[in-house]
Amino acid sequence: MKVPTRSWTLMRDIYQKVLPRTHYYLENWRKYAEKIPNSELRKQALMSIEEKTFHCEGGSIYGLLAPHNIDSVIEFIVAYQTISDYLDNLCDRSTSLDPTDFQALHESMLHALSPYQKPVNYYRYREEQEDAGYLEALVSSCQKVLRTLPHYEKVAPHLIELARYYVDLQVHKHVKEEERVPRLVHWYEQYKEKMPKMSWYEFSACAGSTLGIFCLVSYASRDQWSDKLSQMVKESYFPWVQGLHILLDYFIDQEEDLKGGDLNFCFYYESNDKLAERFAHFVQEADKSVANLPDKNFHHYINHGLLAIYLADKKVKKQKHIQQTAKHIIQFGGKSTFFFYLNGWVYRKMKKR
Incomplete structure (x- = not known):
């Protein structure tokens, strides 16, 4: 098995190697x-x-970066993304x-990236408690895979850094409606000087x-390693x-979020032209x-595949x-985006049948 380097080999491997494994673990x-x-x-x-x-389906494509450990990497990705979607x-x-409840729930996402961390009661600040060990089992599944990675220690600081950004966002954006934007703006101000020029909602x-977490885990499962690799991947x-990934996610959810009164970062652009x-x-x-x-070809296709997957959505x-x-x-995504767009459209048609 090799990492696919062309658009058609990537699609072939997604259908043959990624989706069956993803659906097995998700089931x-x-x-x-x-x-x-x-x-x-x-x-x-x-x-x-x-x-x-489709979050797990998309994330699991990173398993193709670990051709000799694709099963364990996809097992991790599905479990970790399932935690993310469940907590969301x-x-x-x-x-x-x-x-406080949101912070406690999301401790599970940090613990899932720490192979020897003992579980706690992640539901301790909410009324609902009995999940038959579901969330703890998801955390344990992630930890089990990380314990097998040859280069876990090299990627661990970057995994935790990215997860902390994620956890902070989830806490700030789910509080009372009137508190969300002030909290997010204040949070952004702490990192503004370290970031390229962007708005608070783009940083969010x-x-x-x-x-980034999935990519780091996939590379850490390989035998060969470069000491610069984990920093390169994170940056x-x-x-x-x-940012491209999540802006696309919000872009297609605008009507749904407007009806539900949910925070949507695309609402803060002054016009559709500015957004584009x-x-x-x-x-x-x-x-x-x-x-x-x-x-690099794989990562390039991921960028353009993101455009296609989201914009082919029925929403x-x-x-x-x-x-x-x-x-x-x-x-402006070009030929590769159009190729993946057609594939995404066909795949959704097939799923309906």
Whole structure:
């Protein structure tokens, strides 16, 4: 097995090697979630799997960077992304607006990246408690894989750094509506001088992705290693690749978030033209930032595949006011984006059948 370096070999490997493994591990977690005693926790666990399967499908593509350890890497990615999606549901759609509760829940994401960390009661600040060990089992699954990585110690500081950005974002953006923006702006001010020129909502988007973590874990599973690699990966994925990822996620969720009263970073652009301009900038910077990585073609295709996967989503067709902007984004993504766009559209048609 080799890391795919062309668009068609990448798509072939996604269909043949990534999706079957992803669905196998995800189905196991779905069966576990069905047995959760507490009805609210069970509901949110199942919804997070049913509605966000494509998060695991997309993340698991990074398993292709670990051709000799693809099974264990995808096992990690599915478990870690499932934690992320489950907690997002618990914070976004459930019964609490307490930042202390959100912080405690998200300790699980930090513990999942620390192979010998003992579990705690992550639900200790909320009424719902009984999950039959579901969240703890997800954490344990991640830890088990990390204990086998030849170069875990080299990537560990960067994994924790990226996870802390993610956890802080989740806490700040899920509190009472009137507190969200002030908290996020204050948080951004702490990092502003270290970041390229961007707004507070773009920084927040950069913090909200798990792709850098998946990339680091995949490389850490390889036998060969460069001491500069973990720093290179972290700086390549944060901020630009991760920011592109999450801005796309918010772009297609605008109507849904407007109805639900949820925070959406795309709402803060002064116009759709400005939004499209910044998307173009994020694509350009993301491509530049991965150009010096090993397997640079793979990473380039990931950037353009992100554009395609999100813009082929059925949500775009339901929102006429964003369709023209979506077309512009596809156009500046180039031929590779259009290729992945067609594949994404066909794949969704096949899934319906």
